[in-house]
Amino acid sequence: EPEVTQTPSHQVTQMGQEVILRCVPISNHLYFYWYRQILGQKVEFLVSFYNNEISEKSEIFDDQFSVERPDGSNFTLKIRSTKLEDSAMYFCASVDSRSYNEQFFGPGTRLTVL
């Protein structure tokens, strides 16, 4: 069964450092998303991506964040200068159409900012 994969599973970084979280969506999917979940909190939408551009972003997704689909398979989330409050689980998701079909989530990357 096809699945969304994410690397690394756990990333530890120092405050102020740049991190790149990687995702490989399911191959025939067209819409891609990043969500985050701070420990003990709800899952929050960050950004949606379609046709090589951002289609919507939340207020959380400020100038420190960027997304890219560099090679047609990977989908990355970059945080330019990490803050302590960026510590969270980051989930990538993809769906084959926007017709409200199931979004498939990756296993997540746990980001710890020290």
Add this chain to the structure above:
Amino acid sequence: RKEVEQDPGPFNVPEGATVAFNCTYSNSASQSFFWYRQDCRKEPKLLMSVYSSGNEDGRFTAQLNRASQYISLLIRDSKLSDSATYLCVVIRGSQGNLIFGKGTKLSVKP
């Protein structure tokens, strides 16, 4: 007001019990509704979509009341493996972005 609200629980029930979860949403323009399940430190996984006519999948029944902006999930004959956090989710906007409730934790005991 939170966009999606759920009773956080926890619900502690014995095996075989019937348990019901409720959820309300604030945006009347919300168009699609789901229940996801999340195990501890894992990704959310779709349990079932929720339709206006109500729908059932085995031991699970979901209901939607658009007038009251209320969604429910009923689990019959609870199993130990049902222990998880159940997330009420709506789609807001045209990009398919999922808006999650904080979840209701269920613990099924032997």
